[in-house]
Amino acid sequence: MMMATGSAAPLFSVRGLTKRYGARIGCADVGFDLFPGEVMGIVGESGSGKSTLLNCLAGHLVPDAGKVIFDTRTDGPRDTLTMSEPERRMLARTDWAFVHQNPRDGLRMGVSAGGNVGERLMAVGARNYGAIRATALDWLGRVEIAADRIDDRPSGFSGGMQQRLQIARNLVTGPRLVFMDEPTGGLDVSVQARLLDLLRGLVREMGLSAIIVTHDLAVVRLLADRLMVMKGGHVVEQGLTDQVLDDPQHAYTQLLVSSVLQV
Amino acid sequence: MNDYTFAYLDEQTKRMIRRAILKGVAIPGYQVPFASREMPMPYGWGTGGVQVTAACLTPEDVLKVIDQGADDTTNAVSIRKFFQRTAGVAVTEATVEASLIQTRHRIPEAPLTEAQILVYQVPIPEPLRFLEPREVETRRMHALEDYGLMHVKLYEDIARHGEIATAYAYPVKVEGRYVMDPSPIPKFDNPKLSDSPALQLFGAGREQRIYALPPYTRVVSLDFDDHPFVASKADHACDLCGAGDTYLDEVIIDDAGGRMFVCSDTDHCGSRRRAGHVGRLGVPGKEVA
Numbered sequence: 326m327m328m329a330t331g332s333a334a335p336l337f338s339v340r341g342l343t344k345r346y347g348a349r350i351g352c353a354d355v356g357f358d359l360f361p362g363e364v365m366g367i368v369g370e371s372g373s374g375k376s377t378l379l380n381c382l383a384g385h386l387v388p389d390a391g392k393v394i395f396d397t398r399t400d401g402p403r404d405t406l407t408m409s410e411p412e413r414r415m416l417a418r419t420d421w422a423f424v425h426q427n428p429r430d431g432l433r434m435g436v437s438a439g440g441n442v443g444e445r446l447m448a449v450g451a452r453n454y455g456a457i458r459a460t461a462l463d464w465l466g467r468v469e470i471a472a473d474r475i476d477d478r479p480s481g482f483s484g485g486m487q488q489r490l491q492i493a494r495n496l497v498t499g500p501r502l503v504f505m506d507e508p509t510g511g512l513d514v515s516v517q518a519r520l521l522d523l524l525r526g527l528v529r530e531m532g533l534s535a536i537i538v539t540h541d542l543a544v545v546r547l548l549a550d551r552l553m554v555m556k557g558g559h560v561v562e563q564g565l566t567d568q569v570l571d572d573p574q575h576a577y578t579q580l581l582v583s584s585v586l587q588v
Numbered sequence: 589m590n591d592y593t594f595a596y597l598d599e600q601t602k603r604m605i606r607r608a609i610l611k612g613v614a615i616p617g618y619q620v621p622f623a624s625r626e627m628p629m630p631y632g633w634g635t636g637g638v639q640v641t642a643a644c645l646t647p648e649d650v651l652k653v654i655d656q657g658a659d660d661t662t663n664a665v666s667i668r669k670f671f672q673r674t675a676g677v678a679v680t681e682a683t684v685e686a687s688l689i690q691t692r693h694r695i696p697e698a699p700l701t702e703a704q705i706l707v708y709q710v711p712i713p714e715p716l717r718f719l720e721p722r723e724v725e726t727r728r729m730h731a732l733e734d735y736g737l738m739h740v741k742l743y744e745d746i747a748r749h750g751e752i753a754t755a756y757a758y759p760v761k762v763e764g765r766y767v768m769d770p771s772p773i774p775k776f777d778n779p780k781l782s783d784s785p786a787l788q789l790f791g792a793g794r795e796q797r798i799y800a801l802p803p804y805t806r807v808v809s810l811d812f813d814d815h816p817f818v819a820s821k822a823d824h825a826c827d828l829c830g831a832g833d834t835y836l837d838e839v840i841i842d843d844a845g846g847r848m849f850v851c852s853d854t855d856h857c858g859s860r861r862r863a864g865h866v867g868r869l870g871v872p873g874k875e876v877a
């Protein structure tokens with residue numbers, strides 16, 4: 326597994342990130358560094374602030390305080406919260422990707438599978454139909470969707486296929502950072518296993534950095550190098566996945582790991 | 589004439605519409621919201637175009653109104669009569685004589701001049717509407733030039749039909765900035781949008797939008813490198829005037845499936861015939877005077 330080396334600069338640095346909903350805390354004072362090629366899992370019970378945090382990181386929610394610094398290709402580290410909206414959108418369709426729990430939120434259900442995969446390419450200026458289609462075919466293959474489904478709409482796909490299509494649609498522009506919110510959440514257990522396997526292969530092959538929110542410890546064990554445990558909007562423990570899971574320090578993490586808590 | 593202000597609308601309203609037009613001219617291809625008024629005709633009869641025309645007309649103008657290229661359809665006749673009654677302006681069917689032309693579904697074949705204004709009736713001004721129904725989102729997409737979706741639509745066309753099947757309201761990019769719906773003109777007319785000496789104004793009544801192409805604006809039809817835009821037309825010459833370079837209507841002429849192709853621009857066809865041009869089914873010397 327690719328690990329952070331002491332000398333590499335972080336790809337993504339978060340400091341003091343806080344989001345309130347009125348008086349209620351969404352997430353509070355969250356900070357971490359993510360290095361190139363690293364996968365970080367975020368776990369915690371329902372309501373602990375995982376989705377709030379992920380949406381603040383990805384620019385879907387505006388936090389009340391903090392910094393979200395991304396190492397951009399052209400200008401080096403930039404605080405994405407102070408970027409202009411066009412810059413942030415450009416980032417969101419090139420170097421970043423977001424995989425929603427419900428594939429309906431991340432796909433265009435009225436557009437063919439090929440069109441779904443091709444959209445990000447066209448959004449950044451691809452203008453050769455044949456090349457777009459060839460790339461879409463290649464990506465359908467990589468997520469194990471038969472080539473003859475390229476012109477079918479995802480509404481006729483199974484849940485697992487829709488999720489794989491959403492992943493292909495997101496990864497087609499070769500992003501450097503992928504946000505995932507419960508990517509295996511709504512799927513049957515057997516389908517989950519296959520999807521996890523596929524995700525793990527893609528993450529390694531592409532050297533992707535990723536932040537994965539999940540309530541499923543099996544998912545983090547399989548995918549995440551590092552783990553962050555949240556409770557009540559706060560990070561209560563973070564570290565290498567194996568360390569946290571095998572030797573949890575915080576009482577809450579101990580409960581999580583011993584499966585006393587149904588998260 | 590005493591029953592109405594000149595050209596029906598009150599002066600306040602015309603000023604408001606002119607401000608929207610000026611803003612549209614200043615930002616080519618940008619849809620300017622305006623407070624569309626009730627007009628004494630149903631939506632779908634060009635209430636947007638009629639309001640733009642009313643705001644532009646002067647007593648010296650010569651007005652031409654066309655619908656699908658013809659001056660004599662019910663829609664064209666009623667709009668023309670409306671302005672004859674309410675503005676007392678001169679009217680014509682000859683493109684070259686008109687100073688203001690209101691149109692639905694066509695651009696005249698005869699080249700326009702700097703002395704002319706072309707007003708389009710627009711049913712749906714938003715080119716992104718088909719793919720993104722949320723108005724707030726389409727506005728943001730225009731603001732951020734987030735137009736990948738337009739090519740997704742063309743991609744879907746090719747994937748389904750083997751070619752870009754969009755034949756009307758073919759989307760264009762204006763001066764490299766705004767994507768615009770040119771109203772339901774055939775794509776054959778798209779090249780005439782670009783670099784036109786005439787001022788082109790677009791009015792959508794129900795949707796309350798005005799947009800514009802100032803003279804000599806660069807307008808490019810969207811396409812793919814390997815599926816370039818083609819301004820196609822029926823592969824025939826006009827059966828009446830013999831023109832091989834005009835947009836044609838197909839007309840059924842008998843119960844046995846007989847058909848003929850004629851210029852959709854009736855003024856253009858007529859002036860060619862008067863000049864002695866004869867098509868396959870035309871009768872020399874027996875043409876309209």
Ligand SMILES: Nc1ncnc2c1ncn2[C@@H]1O[C@H](COP(=O)(O)OP(=O)(O)O)[C@@H](O)[C@H]1O
Binds near residue numbers: 351
């Ligand atoms: N839109 C919202 N308005 C008000 N409170 C919210 C909203 N979204 C989340 N919250 C609250 O913020 C806290 C964190 O929620 P969330 O981020 O959804 O947690 P998780 O994803 O871990 O289940 C919870 O107390 C939740 O009730």
Ligand SMILES: [Mg+2]
Binds near residue numbers: 375376377
């Ligand atoms: Mg959640």
